[in-house]
Every structure is written in C-alpha cells, then in structure tokens.
Amino acid sequence: MVVLVLGAFLLAGRAAAADDSGPLRVEVYTVATGDTLWQIASRVTTPGEDIRDVVIRLEQLNRMSSVDLRAGEQILIPVLG
Numbered sequence: 328m329v330v331l332v333l334g335a336f337l338l339a340g341r342a343a344a345a346d347d348s349g350p351l352r353v354e355v356y357t358v359a360t361g362d363t364l365w366q367i368a369s370r371v372t373t374p375g376e377d378i379r380d381v382v383i384r385l386e387q388l389n390r391m392s393s394v395d396l397r398a399g400e401q402i403l404i405p406v407l408g
Contacts, residue, residue: 351405353403354403356401356403357399358397358401359398362398365378365394367402373407388404
C-alpha cells in the first residue's frame with residue numbers, strides 16, 4: 328500500500344490502477360475522524376451501483392484486511408467522472 332500511496336502522490340494525487348473493466352482513476356483520500364468505509368464508498372458510488380460492491384472494491388484496492396479506518400490514514404478511492 329505504501330508504494331501505491333507514494334505513486335499517487337508523485338502523480339499529483341492521482342494514479343491509475345487496473346481492474347476488470349479497464350483503467351481506474353484514483354486519488355488519495357485522508358481519512359477524517361469518524362469516517363467509515365461505508366460513508367466513503369457512498370461518496371464514490373455511481374447511480375445504480377450497489378454500495379456493498381464499492382466497499383468490497385475499496386477493500387481490494389487498498390489491500391485492507393478489515394474495514395476499520397484510523398483518522399489520518401490515507402487510502403485510494405476512485406475518481407468520479
């Protein structure tokens with residue numbers, strides 16, 4: 328994860344990651360106090376998309392072993408649009 332975060336910073340906060348549907352633009356997000364993965368996923372869920380699938384993708388993208396987050400932690404999230 329450190330390599331991914333460093334790469335994202337080097338690319339002005341944006342990086343490209345591949346998934347099954349092609350390139351995915353991501354940015355670094357700094358977790359705020361009280362943030363949950365569900366809340367973060369709800370911000371990047373597109374209309375018609377199941378938020379549960381987005382939570383799973385965030386876990387996979389960040390190689391998370393649990394959904395627990397700490398304030399100040401940095402994770403990668405998809406860029407909408």
